[in-house]
Structure formats: structure tokens, C-alpha cells
Amino acid sequence: MLFFSYFKELVGKEVTVELKNDLAITGTLHSVDQYLNIKLENTRVVDEAKYPHMLSVKNCFIRGSVVRYVQLPPDGVDVEILHDATRREARGT
């Protein structure tokens, strides 16, 4: 649940999601669910010349199971808070 909560904090920020098929999509994080499925708004594909497959898509739903990386905004992670949350989760409290 930690990452679910973490991603919920990032809603509204711009992220780049790299998929396991090497496609990378940048957009504003609209929502995340329990499976870490991600919805992005105002999307653009990182290399549009190579991947014109989504030129007419501006909002999309990405299945959590195909996400390889999520690139976060530089101010997207408060390491101290994340450390504490991780310890708490590890203790199971």
C-alpha cells in the first residue's frame, strides 16, 4: 500500500512513464489505483518520430503491469518522509 499512497501524493504532477515495450509517455498524473494502473492527461510520447502510434491520444490509462519506470519530478520525493513510511510499513504498524 505504500507505493499506492505515494503515487496518490504525486497526482497533478508531471511524470514520465516508461513501459516494458520501451514506449515512454509524459503527462500529468491524473490518478492511480490499487493495481498501480496510472491515468495520465495531456500526454505526449517521448520520441514521437519513432512512436507515432499515439499521436491522437491525449489522455490515457496505463496498465500497472506494463510499467517499467516512473520518472518523477525532482521535488516529487521527500526522502525523510519516505524513509519513515518505509520503516513503519516494515514494522507492520
Next chain:
Amino acid sequence: MEFRKGSSLSISDSSKKEMASDTGLELLIEQTISVITNDGRNIVGVLKGFDQATNLILDESHERVYSTKAGVEQLVLGLYIIRGDNISVVGELDEELDSNLNLSSLRAHPLKPVGH
């Protein structure tokens, strides 16, 4: 577990409903969507229904086959169910942007399959 349909959304629990409307595909029902599958195919059609596992029902669907040798070829598929396991991306197709695309002159490598 039930399939969601545009007209008869029947979830009793209101909190569940709120959650689903935030993250689910309700808003895309009856809209034209573009699906990228795990094997790299691109299928475009009208979303008729879906469920928790992202299984989709698409009507009037067609596959867009990308190649570097010729423009995009469209294969008619009709009514299709796509199993959620096999889905990578579900995109809302902007009809205006799409009608401005000249598919016959668009050349690209097909998308890679999702490798593990």
C-alpha cells in the same frame, strides 16, 4: 464481479463508485479508444464495457498495422473482447486529432511486445 456498462452502472457502495469514477474507464464508455496490447498491436474501437481486470469489450474495432514499408493498414475486426492480461495502454482517441492524421503516409516500426 460484473461488467460495467455505460447505461446500467450498478454499484451500490457509493465510496466504491467514487473510487471507480476516479480511476476506472467509465468516462471512456461509448467513446472511441485506442488500445495497445502486450504483443504490440494497436486496436481502435468503441468501448462498450470493461471490468476490474481491464478486460475490454470493443465494438466496430479495427487494427492499425504499422510498417516501415507502407502506410498504416487498417484491418476490420468488428466486435472484440480483449483480455486484460494482454493490455498495455488504453488511450482516449481525440477524433479531431485523429481525422487530421494522414494514416496512409504514416510509417513506423510496429511497437515492440512487452518483454519480461
